[in-house]
Amino acid sequence: MKNKKCESCFMPFSKDEGKRESEQYCSYCFKDGKLVYEGNDVNEFKKRAYKSMIAKGMNCIKAKLFTWMIGFAPRWKK
């Protein structure tokens, strides 16, 4: 079965406007053959994701919701 959501940020691939390089990750999380954020600190990742969503002009309520959703992505499950 194919993944329908990014394993790192939980964004549905249908919302991914970039050119996806990976079956597991979206075009924002995985670029030029590697993960953009290679650490394993979900809070650090959330901070970065939140900032980039705000930078893209996303409304901050939405950005907070999507940031919260990241915690449920497979990459951060222990």
Ligand SMILES: [Zn+2]
């Ligand atoms: Zn992603």
